[in-house]
Amino acid sequence: MTLYLNLATLLGQRIETGLYLPGQRLPSVRTLSLEHGVSLSTVQQAYRVLEDLGLAVPRPKSGYFVSPTRRQMLLPASSRPAQRPVEVCQWDQVLELMRTSSRPDTLQLGSGTPDIAAVTLKPLFSALNQISRRHDLAMLRYDNIQGLLELRQQVARLALDSGCRLLPEDIVITTGCHEALSAAVRALCKPGEIMAVESPGFHGIMQTLKGANVQAIEIPTDPVTGISLEALELALEQWPVRAILVTPSCNNPIGFTMPDERKQRLLRLAQRFDTPIIEDDIYGDLAYGYPRPSSIKSMDKEGRVLLCSSFSKTLAPGLRVGWIAPGRYLEQVLHMKYIGTGATATHTQMAVAEFIAKGFYQPHLRRVRGQYQRNRDRVIRWISQYFPEDTRVSQPQGGFMLWVELSESVDTLRLNRLLTESSIQIAVGSIFSAVGKYRNCLRINYACVESAAMEEAIRCIAQSLNSAQTVHNCHPTSQSSG
Amino acid sequence: MTLYLNLATLLGQRIETGLYLPGQRLPSVRTLSLEHGVSLSTVQQAYRVLEDLGLAVPRPKSGYFVSPTRRQMLLPASSRPAQRPVEVCQWDQVLELMRTSSRPDTLQLGSGTPDIAAVTLKPLFSALNQISRRHDLAMLRYDNIQGLLELRQQVARLALDSGCRLLPEDIVITTGCHEALSAAVRALCKPGEIMAVESPGFHGIMQTLKGANVQAIEIPTDPVTGISLEALELALEQWPVRAILVTPSCNNPIGFTMPDERKQRLLRLAQRFDTPIIEDDIYGDLAYGYPRPSSIKSMDKEGRVLLCSSFSKTLAPGLRVGWIAPGRYLEQVLHMKYIGTGATATHTQMAVAEFIAKGFYQPHLRRVRGQYQRNRDRVIRWISQYFPEDTRVSQPQGGFMLWVELSESVDTLRLNRLLTESSIQIAVGSIFSAVGKYRNCLRINYACVESAAMEEAIRCIAQSLNSAQTVHNCHPTSQSSG
Numbered sequence: 001m002t003l004y005l006n007l008a009t010l011l012g013q014r015i016e017t018g019l020y021l022p023g024q025r026l027p028s029v030r031t032l033s034l035e036h037g038v039s040l041s042t043v044q045q046a047y048r049v050l051e052d053l054g055l056a057v058p059r060p061k062s063g064y065f066v067s068p069t070r071r072q073m074l075l076p077a078s079s080r081p082a083q084r085p086v087e088v089c090q091w092d093q094v095l096e097l098m099r100t101s102s103r104p105d106t107l108q109l110g111s112g113t114p115d116i117a118a119v120t121l122k123p124l125f126s127a128l129n130q131i132s133r134r135h136d137l138a139m140l141r142y143d144n145i146q147g148l149l150e151l152r153q154q155v156a157r158l159a160l161d162s163g164c165r166l167l168p169e170d171i172v173i174t175t176g177c178h179e180a181l182s183a184a185v186r187a188l189c190k191p192g193e194i195m196a197v198e199s200p201g202f203h204g205i206m207q208t209l210k211g212a213n214v215q216a217i218e219i220p221t222d223p224v225t226g227i228s229l230e231a232l233e234l235a236l237e238q239w240p241v242r243a244i245l246v247t248p249s250c251n252n253p254i255g256f257t258m259p260d261e262r263k264q265r266l267l268r269l270a271q272r273f274d275t276p277i278i279e280d281d282i283y284g285d286l287a288y289g290y291p292r293p294s295s296i297k298s299m300d301k302e303g304r305v306l307l308c309s310s311f312s313k314t315l316a317p318g319l320r321v322g323w324i325a326p327g328r329y330l331e332q333v334l335h336m337k338y339i340g341t342g343a344t345a346t347h348t349q350m351a352v353a354e355f356i357a358k359g360f361y362q363p364h365l366r367r368v369r370g371q372y373q374r375n376r377d378r379v380i381r382w383i384s385q386y387f388p389e390d391t392r393v394s395q396p397q398g399g400f401m402l403w404v405e406l407s408e409s410v411d412t413l414r415l416n417r418l419l420t421e422s423s424i425q426i427a428v429g430s431i432f433s434a435v436g437k438y439r440n441c442l443r444i445n446y447a448c449v450e451s452a453a454m455e456e457a458i459r460c461i462a463q464s465l466n467s468a469q470t471v472h473n474c475h476p477t478s479q480s481s482g
Numbered sequence: 483m484t485l486y487l488n489l490a491t492l493l494g495q496r497i498e499t500g501l502y503l504p505g506q507r508l509p510s511v512r513t514l515s516l517e518h519g520v521s522l523s524t525v526q527q528a529y530r531v532l533e534d535l536g537l538a539v540p541r542p543k544s545g546y547f548v549s550p551t552r553r554q555m556l557l558p559a560s561s562r563p564a565q566r567p568v569e570v571c572q573w574d575q576v577l578e579l580m581r582t583s584s585r586p587d588t589l590q591l592g593s594g595t596p597d598i599a600a601v602t603l604k605p606l607f608s609a610l611n612q613i614s615r616r617h618d619l620a621m622l623r624y625d626n627i628q629g630l631l632e633l634r635q636q637v638a639r640l641a642l643d644s645g646c647r648l649l650p651e652d653i654v655i656t657t658g659c660h661e662a663l664s665a666a667v668r669a670l671c672k673p674g675e676i677m678a679v680e681s682p683g684f685h686g687i688m689q690t691l692k693g694a695n696v697q698a699i700e701i702p703t704d705p706v707t708g709i710s711l712e713a714l715e716l717a718l719e720q721w722p723v724r725a726i727l728v729t730p731s732c733n734n735p736i737g738f739t740m741p742d743e744r745k746q747r748l749l750r751l752a753q754r755f756d757t758p759i760i761e762d763d764i765y766g767d768l769a770y771g772y773p774r775p776s777s778i779k780s781m782d783k784e785g786r787v788l789l790c791s792s793f794s795k796t797l798a799p800g801l802r803v804g805w806i807a808p809g810r811y812l813e814q815v816l817h818m819k820y821i822g823t824g825a826t827a828t829h830t831q832m833a834v835a836e837f838i839a840k841g842f843y844q845p846h847l848r849r850v851r852g853q854y855q856r857n858r859d860r861v862i863r864w865i866s867q868y869f870p871e872d873t874r875v876s877q878p879q880g881g882f883m884l885w886v887e888l889s890e891s892v893d894t895l896r897l898n899r900l901l902t903e904s905s906i907q908i909a910v911g912s913i914f915s916a917v918g919k920y921r922n923c924l925r926i927n928y929a930c931v932e933s934a935a936m937e938e939a940i941r942c943i944a945q946s947l948n949s950a951q952t953v954h955n956c957h958p959t960s961q962s963s964g
Contacts, residue, residue, distance in 0.1 A: 175826075211817060342686065
């Protein structure tokens with residue numbers, strides 16, 4: 001990351017944490033230049049970024065001030081799903097999302113793709129290239145059922161950042177995090193059994209439960225602290241919950257990171273009820289703050305946690321390289337991987353292992369983390385400009401997904417269909433619930449913000465909101481605010 | 483394929499079909515040279531291949547004769563599995579096979595890997611190489627949920643060879659045939675339901691049923707004509723069979739190709755009981771005879787057949803590129819693919835599409851088909867030389883797998899453990915049955931026969947047979963001959 005972007009990120013964090021208050025004067029260009037040992041023009045560039053993000057405003061001859069007019073967006077309300085096991089539905093809408101996600105002429109704000117055009121990914125192409133030029137026959141063979149050893153070694157090394165001490169033999173490489181989650185669910189649950197999930201929660205997880213004929217009990221989540229431990233405890237007391245599935249760090253779709261103390265309490269709860277935890281950590285490496293959030297797995301001494309992740313969000317989803325550290329459930333997970341795909345493609349595993357081993361992973365992460373954080377602020381500013389007063393947005397702590405809660409009368413399914421004409425696609429809120437709640441919510445991908453196009457898209461979505469009102473009262477399936 | 487190998491294959495087929503009888507004089511070198519318009523030395527090379535295969539013997543000054551002393555190996559007996567639905571077991575043994583399959587120092591006769599060192603595969607490396615050099619961002623994106631359009635177009639074109647008229651939109655690309663079969667099984671069957679399968683049958687299929695909690699009813703098969711239609715009819719009458727899963731062309735592990743007329747009858751049976759058919763055609767393109775066998779799918783006008791295949795056996799398994807044409811079950815299969823892996827790796831799909839589009843697929847097939855057919859004859863000759871009198875072997879019509887039925891007293895599980903010391907691995911027969919039948923059988927991969935090493939391995943297996951006798955009578959789980 002360049003010096004001025006570094007500085008902009010730092011100042012942005014200070015503004016956000018309230019170290020500099022709205023309207024307050026920011027340090028002078030000269031002061032910052034001396035303090036950080038950078039040139040005056042670097043500081044000026046950093047301030048221009050903050051201006052662009054709507055965090056700072058210049059006043060002639062007085063320097064920069066924290067934006068006083070900055071409208072504080074409200075966070076989404078804590079969710080209130082029904083507290084009983086349900087069958088998952090919504091497959092039609094997920095399929096619609098999948099089908100439109102591959103249209104090349106559409107601005108795909110609903111997809112889960114990171115910035116794959118980042119310049120720091122170039123060595124990945126070189127790695128793929130060199131491996132095929134070596135005519136390495138290993139890339140054509142069936143891979144080891146646990147996955148390529150060299151890659152498992154690198155994954156074990158990276159997992160230390162989240163506090164996990166894993167050995168290569170604790171890890172199973174999978175075809176994306178999708179296969180990791182799917183194998184974990186099927187390894188733990190028989191059809192008809194119950195799994196506790198966050199609500200809202202990733203649609204891939206909801207559909208995995210549907211496919212495995214597992215019932216979901218949706219647990220309320222808070223947009224800052226994550227899954228409600230109180231509601232979870234009640235659910236564990238009341239129902240034979242077979243497993244708990246959470247995305248505790250840089251959650252999808254809400255963006256929270258559970259504080260460590262709450263992760264600890266979640267683990268203790270699981271111990272008390274002797275329940276395994278499936279931990280989806282796919283966005284963990286993309287946390288904006290330092291240090292990277294701990295995984296619940298890092299606190300687990302009993303092999304109770306099945307940690308799932310992948311390189312789909314940090315590098316590129318087309319590689320289909322994910323992994324799972326299934327703890328004491330290793331053999332059951334291997335069985336599910338064997339029957340699901342047999343093995344994972346070898347070539348891309350080799351390339352990812354080489355990319356990490358040669359030291360390209362961390363610089364890439366540093367670059368995209370900064371980019372995503374700045375994009376988040378930019379998009380939130382546009383929403384505060386163009387969307388109605390009562391709009392609520394999440395404040396993601398990592399990743400590149402924004403959750404937007406609209407007036408109860410808005411039907412985002414209808415909105416999405418209206419947007420087709422403008423070649424814009426969003427992820428409708430209802431797919432993030434087992435029973436189609438959150439119809440008045442949507443999720444936006446902000447990984448790649450080409451300013452003009454994205455601002456235009458946000459404006460276009462805002463303009464379509466009026467036409468996307470539900471005709472009848474949709475109380476039972478909408479998210480009530482409060 | 484070179485001229486002399488072409489000629490050797492032709493003459494070999496004539497000997498095999500009885501056009502030339504044992505002891506009969508074969509056409510002179512000069513005659514063949516004139517007849518086929520090739521040089522005398524080409525004919526001599528062809529005869530040396532037949533000599534090596536044990537099909538022809540030279541007599542000084544008289545030319546070549548059909549081998550008179552050729553011991554006719556008996557075919558395996560028709561199988562006689564129990565005719566009732568059972569739970570699948572044997573996972574431990576499959577896992578053992580998977581784990582030893584990646585040991586680099588072991589001669590892996592138990593694996594399912596084709597000859598990936600074939601010179602005709604070189605353009606595949608070039609394709610992979612060129613795609614990464616183009617820095618094509620498409621390879622990093624989530625693929626279309628149905629798979630890469632360019633590849634589906636090529637698959638549709640190839641499917642014409644088996645008589646199928648498919649459109650690209652009828653096809654779903656999968657992570658290997660494993661995912662195709664797994665998605666098909668889970669799309670059709672709920673837990674506790676019953677599927678009819680061939681016995682013996684591919685262990686991946688058996689384990690897929692286990693993973694989906696589907697019961698198997700094992701149907702007897704004949705080593706020449708395939709699944710017993712009579713037994714299948716009885717099963718359909720007696721049990722609520724939800725689907726039929728067959729590998730009718732170049733079957734794994736037995737190697738038969740069902741005659742077209744029996745394929746037709748199988749389809750009519752499925753129609754009568756309104757049962758879908760999952761057709762595994764993964765080895766179909768590797769049939770030795772011409773024309774390539776028809777698929778049952780090609781006879782199906784109602785979308786009843788789910789045709790599954792991949793490039794794992796024709797090109798290379800490490801690519802993990804398979805496909806399914808699910809007929810009327812398209813949407814259910816898409817759901818199962820979505821929850822299983824989300825998408826298939828894009829890079830390898832692009833490379834396979836390019837390899838086929840540029841015309842490299844058919845020449846590669848021609849080369850390996852000839853090689854596999856010659857290897858089959860070579861390995862059968864060694865077995866007839868070294869194995870006990872009562873050994874029975876299959877006569878595969880395509881692919882590269884040989885099924886060997888030994889005396890009932892032999893336990894191939896024990897044999898396999900004994901062979902570990904000699905760094906040889908076979909596939910034990912018991913994994914090809916839901917309940918561990920066929921303990922006295924084994925499957926050998928003959929894709930790559932480096933003459934000396936392979937003959938030595940066959941001799942080594944033969945020598946270990948005595949020590950691999952069961953102590954007790956294992957009647958209930960062994961395959962009785964008769």
